[in-house]
Amino acid sequence: MKELISEKQIKSRVKELAKEISDKYRGKTPILIGVLNGSFIFLADLVRELTIECEVDFIKISSYEGTRSVGTVHLLKDISADITGRDIIIIEDIIDSGLTMNFLKTRLEGANPASLAITTLLFKKEVARLNFMIDFVGFEISSEYVVGYGLDLNQKKRNLKSIFRIEQ
Ligand code: 5GP
Numbered sequence: 634m635k636e637l638i639s640e641k642q643i644k645s646r647v648k649e650l651a652k653e654i655s656d657k658y659r660g661k662t663p664i665l666i667g668v669l670n671g672s673f674i675f676l677a678d679l680v681r682e683l684t685i686e687c688e689v690d691f692i693k694i695s696s697y698e699g700t701r702s703v704g705t706v707h708l709l710k711d712i713s714a715d716i717t718g719r720d721i722i723i724i725e726d727i728i729d730s731g732l733t734m735n736f737l738k739t740r741l742e743g744a745n746p747a748s749l750a751i752t753t754l755l756f757k758k759e760v761a762r763l764n765f766m767i768d769f770v771g772f773e774i775s776s777e778y779v780v781g782y783g784l785d786l787n788q789k790k791r792n793l794k795s796i797f798r799i800e801q
Contacts, residue, residue, distance in 0.1 A: 651682030669693035671726035674783035
């Protein structure tokens with residue numbers, strides 16, 4: 634494993650993202666929807682840097698086994714909140730192929746929120762197939778498999794403080 638993004642870099646970028654989000658949603662109370670499991674650390678750090686009111690909810694889906702996408706998305710746990718007429722921000726750890734985000738966006742938009750924005754800590758922009766913009770991006774990375782700061786390798790390594798790439 635080789636360190637790709639240090640703890641210090643993550644902290645500073647999370648603060649910047651929180652400021653951007655706070656500025657954009659000033660006077661509003663968005664619901665941040667964390668995509669489990671990978672986003673739990675990012676979401677926890679991000680909300681503590683926000684200077685606006687917010688609510689937090691979670692959705693759980695699966696598309697990966699080990700280091701490979703299985704190509705289909707399954708909903709494992711739905712949100713609890715009623716998001717109709719609310720400002721929604723999806724909080725994702727990483728966008729790779731875009732399969733998950735396409736699924737999530739379509740599904741959540743079906744409940745008619747007032748607005749829907751997407752935040753991702755990591756974005757594999759070169760490989761992602763999306764026909765919409767990502768509103769808040771932490772870091773753009775190449776298409777390597779990364780772990781740490783919530784991101785797993787077979788459910789392990791999520792507790793690492795920095796982000797590492799796996800060297801084959
Ligand atoms: P996508 O649907 O965009 O291909 O992938 C999104 C999901 O796949 C992420 O939420 C994450 O769970 C998983 N994933 C994609 N790339 C990586 C990676 O490099 N490392 C880890 N740990 N998970 C990844």
